[in-house]
Amino acid sequence: MVTVSYSVKAVINEYGEIVGDTITVSDGRVSAITFGAYPSYATRRVMDGYILPGFVDAHLHIAGLGLALTGVDLRGARDPWEVAEALSGASGPIAYGRGWDQESFRTEKRYPTRKELDSAVPDRPALAVRVCGHVAVANSVALATARPWEVYPDLVDKDKGILLEDAVGYTLEKLLENTDLTGIVGVALEALARAGIAGVASLSCTPAEARALRDLESQGHLKLRVSCYPEPPKLSQVLEIGSGRRWRVTGVKIFADGSLGARTAYLREPYSDDPGNRGLRLLDAGRIRDAVEYAASRRLRTAVHAIGDAALDEVIEAFESSGLPCDTYCRVEHASVAWPGQVKRLAELRAYVVVQPHFRVSDWWIDKRLGPHRLAAVYPFATMLRSGVKLAVSTDAPVEPYQPWETFKAAVGRCGQPACRSEESLKPHEVIEAYTIRAAEASGGPAAALGTLRRGAPAALSYTPTNPLKEDWEGPLRLIYHEI
Numbered sequence: 001m002v003t004v005s006y007s008v009k010a011v012i013n014e015y016g017e018i019v020g021d022t023i024t025v026s027d028g029r030v031s032a033i034t035f036g037a038y039p040s041y042a043t044r045r046v047m048d049g050y051i052l053p054g055f056v057d058a059h060l061h062i063a064g065l066g067l068a069l070t071g072v073d074l075r076g077a078r079d080p081w082e083v084a085e086a087l088s089g090a091s092g093p094i095a096y097g098r099g100w101d102q103e104s105f106r107t108e109k110r111y112p113t114r115k116e117l118d119s120a121v122p123d124r125p126a127l128a129v130r131v132c133g134h135v136a137v138a139n140s141v142a143l144a145t146a147r148p149w150e151v152y153p154d155l156v157d158k159d160k161g162i163l164l165e166d167a168v169g170y171t172l173e174k175l176l177e178n179t180d181l182t183g184i185v186g187v188a189l190e191a192l193a194r195a196g197i198a199g200v201a202s203l204s205c206t207p208a209e210a211r212a213l214r215d216l217e218s219q220g221h222l223k224l225r226v227s228c229y230p231e232p233p234k235l236s237q238v239l240e241i242g243s244g245r246r247w248r249v250t251g252v253k254i255f256a257d258g259s260l261g262a263r264t265a266y267l268r269e270p271y272s273d274d275p276g277n278r279g280l281r282l283l284d285a286g287r288i289r290d291a292v293e294y295a296a297s298r299r300l301r302t303a304v305h306a307i308g309d310a311a312l313d314e315v316i317e318a319f320e321s322s323g324l325p326c327d328t329y330c331r332v333e334h335a336s337v338a339w340p341g342q343v344k345r346l347a348e349l350r351a352y353v354v355v356q357p358h359f360r361v362s363d364w365w366i367d368k369r370l371g372p373h374r375l376a377a378v379y380p381f382a383t384m385l386r387s388g389v390k391l392a393v394s395t396d397a398p399v400e401p402y403q404p405w406e407t408f409k410a411a412v413g414r415c416g417q418p419a420c421r422s423e424e425s426l427k428p429h430e431v432i433e434a435y436t437i438r439a440a441e442a443s444g445g446p447a448a449a450l451g452t453l454r455r456g457a458p459a460a461l462s463y464t465p466t467n468p469l470k471e472d473w474e475g476p477l478r479l480i481y482h483e484i
């Protein structure tokens, strides 16, 4: 039996309570938490910091994060050839980069072309996304692999390799589908472990991502626990790949609306900066209920993306009319605009609400989109907790930073944006609870065993040298991993 005792400044449990200063781990499981005492046969390690349960990110995108981490930053490129040249240095099976802007090119202020990319990256797919994300250039291999013109004929210039709007995301998705993602997924998981994350729910998980998880586990390289949520069209393909000890399909992801940034989140009242537009209702309550009931019949939970208040109305109605035990089957993703009446119904349903505190930082324009009268309903974290909502924290990485301390800062209100209202900010111990036990419960599947220090829990612990019970906590956090 391998037994290790860590003596630290404090052992902090999933509710942010100091429960000891020594934690003992035996054979990969938490065996005791004490003040001072440790078994004589234990290997003792003394560390000058704090141990918490392994953090869980209840909503992110592993392959997307891996691509963002391995991709090239093209913001400094000074002409089209530099974009191509920089891409040739990208590691991994896809030469991916983002950030070029022809306005800052020195001489020719034009988009790079397919031919320029071909000359630098002739033998694997290359994609260079403009700083805005709405324009990209692809090389010939990427175009031939993804064939985006078949779906978006008006958004693709085959000759120049230019892709616009939806053709950008579509091409990227197709490239990822046809690529061995083991390296990219491995990079993402390694970065997450270095940031103290023990488990995740990967939303919109694809067959290629599931294959990578399967292969990493068979090679003994899968430390994190991953609960996968494919979208319904990919569900059977991902299920066919199987499951492992640390990864499994746990639910499905569906979209009730779009985003506030694109003014496609579905609102009760029109956008303040776009009168007449209430956004998009992608699914009504009946369709959502059908999806939730189908998933539940296969013992899967449903994570419903709902950003606008009108989308949330549809989701709540669907959950209520399904009559399913929502603490097992229902998740709402984002719930960015939520009024007290809606919050109350979500609490009564016992549905998990999976929020991204860092959106408060990124949505700096939110008062213009929604008007001052609606700010009271934006990211109402404290109201949710006070009302008894099961609140889980996440990052949506790579949309937002994956590091927990960045999310912590935004959640406690250290962000100085209109959405960062102090009355809706959380206390440090509340963030810890939402980032550990609640996020583990909301993720379900393999990640559900994490986020706690109770006896017998997997010993995937988070360690930080500085006090995470203080509002000015800056991190860092890293994983101490003993799980077998």
Ligand SMILES: [Zn+2]
Binding pocket: 059, 060, 061, 203, 396
């Ligand atoms: Zn997401």
